Amino acid sequence: MAETNLTTMNDLGEIKSIDFVNKFSTNINELLQLLGVTRREALSSDMKIKTYKWTTTVDESSVAEGETIPLSKVTYAPDKEYEVAWIKKRRAVSAEAIARHGASMAIDQADAKLMREIQNKIKTDFFTFLKSKPTKVTGTGLQGALAQSWGKLATFNEFEGSPIVSFVSSLDVADYLGNTGVGADASNAFGLTLLKNFLGMQNVIVMPSVPKGKVYSTAVDNLVLAYLDVNSSDLGNLFADYTDETGLIAAGRDRQLNNLTYESVFFGANTLFAEVPTGVIEATIEAPVAKVSGA
Secondary structure: OOOOOOOOOOHHHHHHHHHHHHHHHHHHHHHHHOOOOOOOEEEOOOEHHHHHHHEEOOOOOOOOOOOOOOOOOEEEEEEEEEEEOOEEEEEEEEHHHHHHOOOOHHHHHHHHHHHHHHHHHHHHHHHHHHHOOEEEEEEHHHHHHHHHHHHOOOOOOHHOOOEEEOOOOOEHHHHHHHHHHOEEEEEEEOEEEEEEEHOOOOEHHHHHOOOEEEEEEEHHEEEEEEEEEOOOOOHHHHHOEEEEOOOOOOOEEEOOOOOOEEEEEEOEEEEEEEEOOHEEEEEEEEEEOOOOOOO
């Protein structure tokens, strides 16, 4: 008779699925902490998010003495709707792979690759939102570009008092650090590097997808995580064997005896986006003008 609480082959698959969803949730929370994001919105049944825009209509009339001053109008209204794409990933481990490498290694390796793919897609989609409809400025050198971005963001009244986060290319940071001694506290999460207090800015994040010569900045209050809560929806009962506490992702598992594979399906829907796309500042880094010798 087997001992009580003996971990069996089936249990190992359960443990790995639970480990996957918990790690994913932890990584997402680390990303939000890195960015300073506190706004989370559960998706409604239509799976859509809305972005907003400011529209200003200024009356240019010359008003004579005693005449009524015409009205100017400022509106803050929905701009576009985007449907959030599902995350649906399936992985399968063959009996041969389990026999050769052991269940733990075979399942761990597959999970690690799958999680990396999902996380990269989240980062790519986020950057797509950042550059969708930015307000553009230019600045001399990396420091100048960051300064111009900060100055432009200060003109948005709705972001008053909000911390600012900037996204830069590692190549531009390397160019700057190669010529200048500068101190910054660095930390890493979700494949991104945070440079805190870099060049006087609050948070500068090195993002691989940012092209050299560009800087993207916005207020932290402009960033929102929209997600489908698989815990509270019918999906959790029908398809999910395991979910994390926040409901960001779910896992279901099954044995396929017809081809001797052990497979898991991971699903959910979440996206990180800028609520006001024009509240993202795209700064182009201009090279300083070279001084002419003897001038």
